[in-house]
Amino acid sequence: MRETVTLTGMVLISAPSGDYDRRLVLLTRERGRITAFAHGARKPGNPLMASSRPFSFGTFTLYEGRSAYNLQSSQIANYFDGLSLDMECTCYGSYFLEVADYFSQENMDGTELLKLLYQSLRALLNPSIPNRLARRVFELKSMVINGEYTEEPPRPVSESCSYAWEYVVCSQVESLYKFILKDDVMREFESVVEASRRYYVRHEFKSLEILDVLTG
Structure with missing residues (x-):
């Protein structure tokens, strides 16, 4: 099982990627700006849908891919x-x-x-x-x-x-x-x-x- 990291941050950019995913740019406290993919976030009812919106602030649990992070889960404190x-x-x-x-x-x-x-x-x-x-x-x-x-x-x-x-x-x-x-x-x-x-x-x-x- 891949090791995960939990970062505090906010979604700056959310753009469609493929048929069902979203490409996110996050500003994080610990690692600055990062790119992460929220797989399936465009599917109705997907748990990552809400946390993939711009302005979403909270903690994001991710695992590292070869060139970007992959969003596993999140705890959003403020959607603004x-x-x-x-x-x-x-x-x-x-x-x-x-x-x-x-x-x-x-x-x-x-x-x-x-x-x-x-x-x-x-x-x-x-x-x-x-x-x-x-x-x-x-x-x-x-x-x-x-x-x-x-x-x-x-x-x-x-x-x-x-x-x-x-x-x-x-x-x-x-x-x-x-x-x-x-x-x-x-x-x-x-x-x-x-x-x-x-x-x-x-x-x-x-x-x-x-x-x-x-x-x-």
Whole structure:
């Protein structure tokens, strides 16, 4: 019997494979980004069907194949079902997953990025936190985790905006979403985070194109 491994993670991508399977990309705490196949997950009633959905967070028991893992079972702690009830939240969440897929690497510790993704999806479901703010906090902190950022905003900004930047850069992930910005400071914060994103992240995200159309 093949040896299994149990990893904590979230499904970033779920795509059909063959007639009945799904190819999954998971961000895991222990091994970073991995590819796994959920055999039979597209068959009605298959126990792997629910855990093969994007946003599914929990523990995944897998065994290693030659070039990928194979999903044996899972214990899902959070499906983030609430995101599907709001088109805008769904688009923001899909963007977060795509960014996490871009930044994550195989066989690397994925703890901080996974925590950031989890907390940011929770922020999208919190009506007191504007989605615009959740997006920019997520973008800036993901750049910090990846080691590509500046300690201060890339151009002169107000004291309030500078403080928000410093707070995101220096705070633990669990404490990120504990502030709200006034409209003028929010626009300023958006501008400098966007400037940094364009400088450090040389990649076009498909989900961002959809999000920008949706949010105007």
